[in-house]
Structures are given as structure tokens and as C-alpha cells.
Amino acid sequence: MEIGNVGITEVSKPTNSEAQISHLALDIGGSSLIKLVYFSTNSDDSSSSNDSLAASNGDRGRPVLEGKLHFAKFETQKINDCIDFIRSKQLRLTGSEQHGASGSAKCVIKATGGGAFKYADLFKEKLGVSLDKADEMDCLVAGANFLLKAVHPEAFTYMGGQKEFVKIDHDDLYPYLLVNIGSGVSMIKVDGPGKFERVSGTNVGGGTFWGLGKLLTKCKNFDELLELSHRGNNRVIDMLVGDIYGGMDYTKIGLVSTAIASSFGKAISDNKELEDYKPEDISRSLLRMISNNVGQISYLNALRFGLKRIFFAGFFIRGHAYTMDTIAVAVHFWSKGEAKAMFLTHEGFLGALGSFMSYEKHGFEDLKVHQSVQQSPVGASLGGDKSHDPPNGDLNENQSIDCSVYLS
Ligand SMILES: Nc1ncnc2c1ncn2[C@@H]1O[C@H](COP(=O)(O)OP(=O)(O)O)[C@@H](O)[C@H]1O
């Protein structure tokens, strides 16, 4: 299978009558989010059987399906909603059937992430499908390489509130550092297609933000916590350099008075109880602490291997301005402007995309790219709870990618 002619267009919520779904792949986070990537053909061919999709002949004489890649996510604790969603799509299998020793076809969905192990029996029981497990790091890297090579605009820098898309030179992509901020954080040095090493990681990641945030603020969902951070002031709780040095910079070691000397440090001497702090200030301090830490460790790993480009992904980011700004500033500060933090539009779907691409082992080197970006109106997402959109929007679900799937 190959994917070609990639473009990003407005997504329309496909109904059973207007689109047929074939390949679908999952990235099931053990404790937070299930990510789905699925392919739907452009037109309904009601004459085709329920088991196969009508393919036309592609430019290289091979059968090709024209359509779109769609993205959706669900909270893992609402896994039954995800299963209902997949059932509602009436997967028509193309290339995802496998024949067992008995000769009978069994339905297989590619899946990665810890949950592919944890929930395999549930998928079998509720949908009658087997999860064909793909390695999480392989999938993350395959997803990142695909996005960086085939989709434009995809990567961007974020600094001082300015988002700037970056054109990636295909011949000058490697090596780079991929930092995936999920529940925990993986740092992967990528040297080429399928050529990578997980060089580091940290257990202080998205799960830490959400877990600690939940305990400290009593927020009921992640978006609420993120929204709070937007309104908070971290200086209420964080101890700044100026708090220690009587309002002065510590110029000799390059620290301005407004730099955070100690996250949450003020809580030691404030003589306050948890209830005396505003949840929004707690959320902001927490977000800053974790983003800053990830940015710093990432840069130190980039430095270890002489990498200039660091791509940050994972659903911790959620396109959130303050998170991206903090990470970018940390990378800029520690590298003295030498290294650049970059972010990905489809930040949370790398694993699911890699899982999708594992339907076949063909590379994506020969992609022709001609595309433009259009965002759907807010609220056109395909799954998940949109009642708490973060301040910057959460657009990556609202985009689909035009593509062709060549069938082998
Ligand atoms: N709606 C949400 N529910 C829970 N966590 C979310 C949500 N949106 C973003 N997150 C953040 O994303 C993290 C999970 O990121 P993700 O890339 O999906 O990795 P994982 O594979 O660990 O699930 C969570 O720990 C949390 O910080």
C-alpha cells in the first residue's frame, strides 16, 4: 500500500451513505487517549459488496483508492464510545483481512500503544476484530517521517505567540530528535526511515500534568485544566529569581529576575493552604514546570548527539499556546538560540499514523505533495468531547488528508 497525492482539506463528518471506510488503525494509550486514523473513499459505491471497495487503476497500473485520511480521538476510559464509533463506520475491509490456517478470513485492525495489549480481548468480544500489534516506537517514527515528508504545512515553530510553518527539505530531514509527550515522554533520535534510537525519556510528562492537576485543582477533565492554565498566573506560586535576590537579576549567571528559580517554591513560605491558591494559578505553574522541564531535557539530548532540530509531538501539547511557548523558550534559552523547537499539526496522531502505515511495509519516499490547508469550523470533530475546547482550538482532529491508497 502506498499513499500519494497528499493534501489537507476540510473534513466533513462522513456518514455511512457518503463514504466507505477501509483501513483503520489505532494507537491506544494505556490510560489516557485512544487515537484513530482511518481511510474513507471519496464516493459511495453502493453496488460494491460489504467486503470490498471498488478500486480504480492507478497511474502505475495498480488498483488505487482515492480518499481521505481522518483523525479522531477518544478518552481511553470511554473506550466503549470508540468501539461504537468504529462499529458505526461499518468498516469495509480492504487489505485488512487475514486468512488463518483454516482458510477463513479474520478481521484485523492494526494497533499500537499499551492498550493494544490491554484491550485486545475487548475488541475481539465487542467487534469481533483482532488487534494486530505494531511496536509503539516504530509507529511514532513512521508517523513522524510520513508527516514531515508528505504533509505540508505540518511542522511549525512557535515563539512569542507567532506560529510559523517550516518547509522541510526532504533531503535534509535527518537526523532529528523526536520528543513525544504522551503520558510519559520518549526522546528518539531519528536517522532515517526505520532508523532510530530511543535515547532518553522522562516520567514527568502529560500524565504528570493531568494527574497532579486533577489532584490539586479538582478539575474533572483535561481540557478544563488546560483552560484554567490560560487564565492563571504562575508567579503566585513559583519562586522567581527576583523573589530570592530582592527583585534583582542574577546577571553573573545569566538569570533575569523574572526567571523561575523554583517551581511551586513560594508555597513553602506563603503560609497558605491548597484552598488559598486559585486553581488557575496552580494549573499554570504545573504546565510551565512540566513544559520547561521537557524542553530542557530535550535540548540536552539534542546537544548529546549534535541535533539542531527537535520536533515535539504528543497530545500533552494540544496546540496550546502557553505550552508551546514554554517549550520553545526553554530550547532557545538552553541552546543560546542554536536549536529550534518545532511542533506538528497532527501532534497526537503519530503512533496511529505509523500503525496505519504498517498495513504494508512500503515506504513513502515517492510522495507527490500538492496541498493547501483548510480548517473545518470548530465543532466538526469526529469524536471525543468538544465541550471544552482549549483556548487555541484543537484543530488536528478537524483536518483530513486527501490521499490515494495503492493496493498491493
Ligand atoms: N482529553 C484528554 N484527556 C486526557 N488527557 C489528555 C486529553 N487531551 C490531552 N491530554 C494529554 O495527553 C496526554 C496523553 O498523550 P498521548 O499522546 O495521547 O499519549 P498516550 O499514548 O500516553 O495516551 C495525557 O497525559 C494528557 O496530558
Ligand SMILES: CC(C)(COP(=O)(O)O)[C@@H](O)C(=O)NCCC(=O)O
Ligand atoms: C512507556 C512509554 C513509552 C509509553 O508511551 P505513552 O503511552 O506515554 O505515550 C512512555 O510513557 C515513556 O517513555 N515514559 C518515560 C519512561 C522513562 O524514560 O523514564
